Amino acid sequence: xxxxxxxxxxxxxxxxxxxxxxxxxxxxxxxxxxxxxxxxxxxxxxxxxxxxxxxxxxxxxxxxxxxxxxxxxxxxxxxxxxxxxxxxxxxxxxxxxxxxxxxxxxxxxxxxxxxxxxxxxxxxxxxxxxxxxxxxxxxxxxxxxxxxxxxxxxxxxxxxxxxxxxxxxxxxxxxxxxxxxxxxxxxxxxxxxxxxxxxxxxxxxxxxxxxxxxxxxxxxxxxxxxxxxxxxxxxxxxxxxxxxxxxxxxxxxxxxx
Numbered sequence: 089x090x091x092x093x094x095x096x097x098x099x100x101x102x103x104x105x106x107x108x109x110x111x112x113x114x115x116x117x118x119x120x121x122x123x124x125x126x127x128x129x130x131x132x133x134x135x136x137x138x139x140x141x142x143x144x145x146x147x148x149x150x151x152x153x154x155x156x157x158x159x160x161x162x163x164x165x166x167x168x169x170x171x172x173x174x175x176x177x178x179x180x181x182x183x184x185x186x187x188x189x190x191x192x193x194x195x196x197x198x199x200x201x202x203x204x205x206x207x208x209x210x211x212x213x214x215x216x217x218x219x220x221x222x223x224x225x226x227x228x229x230x231x232x233x234x235x236x237x238x239x240x241x242x243x244x245x246x247x248x249x250x251x252x253x254x255x256x257x258x259x260x261x262x263x264x265x266x267x268x269x270x271x272x273x274x275x276x277x278x279x280x281x282x283x284x285x286x287x288x289x290x291x292x293x294x295x296x297x298x299x300x301x302x303x304x305x306x307x308x309x310x311x312x313x314x315x316x317x318x319x320x321x322x323x324x325x326x327x328x329x330x331x332x333x334x335x336x337x338x339x340x341x342x343x344x345x
Contacts, residue, residue, distance in 0.1 A: 106170060155227075167197070168196070185337075188252075
């Protein structure tokens, strides 16, 4: 994999999309929410290169998905270019609240799309744990939550002037285990918690504080089919939780007009 390519070279070589269809003005005027997908991540880049050079589901391709050092990647530089490319469109919308997943790629997407928004001082940027990516490969294992909150905290360089509300990271009682408790299937929660106890026979909250959550998750992924985590049923259940939250949020905070 050639890491020396510039963002433009990566975009050109792999035909990454910068353009996206403009939002329909009438639909936008009637919409309460706008959904934004995260930009091209370091994982996306490595997966694309391995798939292009060696073929889909080849050994090198699968190795990228199970890479123990591939946890919670940042955006690839070309992904930052994607975000900045769409700033003009984002800046036209009078956002009140922006909800974002705690994963680094979504935090960075929020930052690099909204860092020059003319009204960013008045927008609430809220980190919402259960509004996260599918739990699928090792790149979906989050870094330590306190490390994430420190990295993107108020006044930190990586936050580019955005001020995030991290209070929901504590909604499950043990912040370190937020990703486990957002799995909709309780049996799968138990499986991961039990694996943590095997990795370290201390109480689970103490193990979590020593980041053995990551060790347990990395151990499970190669040993079980990925469907053991979030299959379609899990995702639908979690998506319905998100929909209910967004509906209730709108009732509690009605938009004008």
